[in-house]
Every structure is written in structure tokens, then in C-alpha cells.
Amino acid sequence: MTEATRALRSDAERTVRQILEAAERVLSRNPAATMEQIAEEAGVARTTVHRRFASRDALVGAMAAWATRRFADAVEAANPETTPPLVALYQVTANVLRVKLDWGFAMSRALTAAPEAARVHAEVEEKCERMFRAAREAGLLRPDADLAWARRVYYALIHEAAQSGDGDADALATRVVDTLLRGVGTAQGLTAPR
């Protein structure tokens, strides 16, 4: 009980971080994982987890809150309001991917788990919506583009990119934006193939 323990014990907050990160690693692989497994991954006894988080819900709630915070920061840091749409799209994508690579499970629970996290999440989503509207008005998206569908596709692409895992956030962002705007086909493919 001395090796890993001593390293963590220096600070209480550090233990909390360890648990949150361990929970993310375990739950992203198996959402039905046990508190025991989470504790083990964190190098901590199960009781310790329960001392820090009253219940399982409290734990995932904290994870969601933490991830939502980082998510909001990631979008904010890209200044989507004051940057040209294409640049904003790249920046937001890359930043969000960075968060999602580390907090995929937690982010997936941001809507259902936390009470206030849902509010922040909704705010960010609205910011994203504005970005898409601006993109369409700037001629980046087709004038007749269905923004709801476009956003849906955008989220899905980010998700897939995060899952595929190969490459850094910037490379993945490039791929996401490219696919979002141009698809994977040739430009004339549909109307006049070949």
C-alpha cells in the first residue's frame, strides 16, 4: 500500500483527478463497468471512490461537469464569433477533438447526467449553430443546406474521427472539415458520374 498510494496521497484533489480520469478510461470502454473496476484503474480502493463521490450518479455527474467545462473552453478558445467561418470551423473542430479524445464518455453524458452542465452544453450548441449559420451566409455551405442535418453530420464526423484515433487532433480536424464540406466523392459524381 506504499508505492502508488504515497504518490497520490500528497494532495486530495489529485486523487479526485485520478479517479475522474480512470473512470473516463474504463467507462469509455465499458459504460456498464463497476465502481470496483474504476477504483482499480485509479489505483485506489473502492471505498475511497465512495468517499469522494456519494454515489455512482454523483461520479458521472462530476465527470460530465468537468468535461463540459473543458468543452465550453475549447469552443470559446476558437473565437467562433469573431473569426471567419472556415477558420472558426477548423479551430473549433480541432479543439473539440482534443477534448473528446480524452473525455468521450463524459461528454456523451453531459446532456443527461448533470443538472447545470446541460445548460452550458446547450449554450455551446447554440454557439455552434450560429457558427453554421454564418458559414452558410458566407457561402461556405450551400444556400439550401439544412442546418440541423449539417450539424448532425458534423457531430457524427467528429465522433468518428475521435473513434478512429489515428493521427493528432489537427490532422483529424482537417479530415473532418474536408469531409463535411466536400464529402468523399468527386464533385461531379452525382449529376454526371465520370
Next chain:
Amino acid sequence: MTEATRALRSDAERTVRQILEAAERVLSRNPAATMEQIAEEAGVARTTVHRRFASRDALVGAMAAWATRRFADAVEAANPETTPPLVALYQVTANVLRVKLDWGFAMSRALTAAPEAARVHAEVEEKCERMFRAAREAGLLRPDADLAWARRVYYALIHEAAQSGDGDADALATRVVDTLLRGVGTAQGLTAPR
């Protein structure tokens, strides 16, 4: 116990169908739903479910097997091997969407749950891969397209289309294929915006 019961009791197989369909409806909303909830949705006692399916795993296994069957048929019916790539892409998409709209949860378990269903699933997936290769060679996809990424995007788009739920399978298929090939942006968007 007379109304719904009598209607089901006419045939034993019909009861099994009712359970499978009820399970799909319930589990697609909440994958952690109880056998009790499934039974209730099926208008059946929980014991009846257990008489038909030895365990919970057996139930989802049967669901996966059933959905996989329909999935394979859906792809087969589109004759992707003997049809021009663009047509095949449309047909496969529409047919698969029809299945996915009704058996989304079951299909998501086809890989992990059933023993042989995974084999069939793999076969279908390979067929899909061939279709994409043919599409690239026909000039439908860009020559430098990453087929793994393209397939990933394709599946994700089908998934999103099935989730969004508005419109029939044909309209959704059109949207999926269009987005897959052209994206949601203007053609010149990336290199020379506006």
C-alpha cells in the same frame, strides 16, 4: 388477461415476434432496460419471456440474429455486385435504412452478441467494402479516397439518418448518399471560398 392475451395466444411463434419487437422498442430507448419492462411492452408476463429465451443474453442474441438476417437480405436485394456503383449505393442505403429504422438496437449488437451472426455481418461488411472499391474505380469516389474512412462516414451517416427519423427510407437514402459524396458545402468552398 383476455384482451391482448387472446390475440397473441393463437400462435406460439407470434408471441416470440411480439417479444422481439417489444425488446427492440424498449432497448433502443434504454439499453439497460429490465426484462420486466420488455415483458410489459410486449404485453406479456416476465416469466413468459424467460420461457422463450433462457437468459437475457439469449434474447439479445436472438434479436441480433434476426436483425442480421434482415440486414443481409437488405444488402443482397440491392444486388451490389451486378449494379452500377451509384445505383447500388442508393439501393443498399435505402434497404439498410429500412431495416435499421426498425432494428437499430439489434443491429448494434450483431457484432458482439451472436456467435454466427458476427460471421454473416462480416460477410456483408466485406460486400460493402467491395462496393466502395468499385465506386472508387468508377470515379464516383476520389481516386485518393481513404476507403476505411469513407465506409466509416457512410455508416455514421446512415446511423444519423435513422436517428433523425423524418422522412421515409428513400428520402433519407438520397440525403445520405448526397452528403456522403458531396458533403454539405459548396464545391469551391475549401480552396477558394466565395
Next chain:
DNA sequence: AGAACATGCAACACCAATGATGCAACTCCT
């Protein structure tokens, strides 16, 4: 009517996860 079969219902055993608690050992701080 009688046989065969399926269902609902109630009850039961079982198990795994959750959450709580007391105690001893350890670290850190002053």
C-alpha cells in the same frame, strides 16, 4: 369432452453491485 399446450401469477433463491462503517496505518503540516 378430453388431451396438449401456453400463459399469468406468486413465490423463491441467487447474485452482483452499491453504499456505509469501524479501525489501523500512513502522510503531512506546524
Next chain:
DNA sequence: AGGAGTTGCATCATTGGTGTTGCATGTTCT
């Protein structure tokens, strides 16, 4: 050195879902 705080460990109660069984009822087929 002494106090405050934290952890591991062992233990316990509780809970909720799972799976099984016996029995009475009801249906279908012949």
C-alpha cells in the same frame, strides 16, 4: 512529537435484476 486528514482493508446491509418453479386458468385441436 502531536494533531488533522486520508487511505486501505475487512465487513455488513440493502437493493434490484435474474432465473426457476408450481399451480391454476384458459385456449386450441381432435
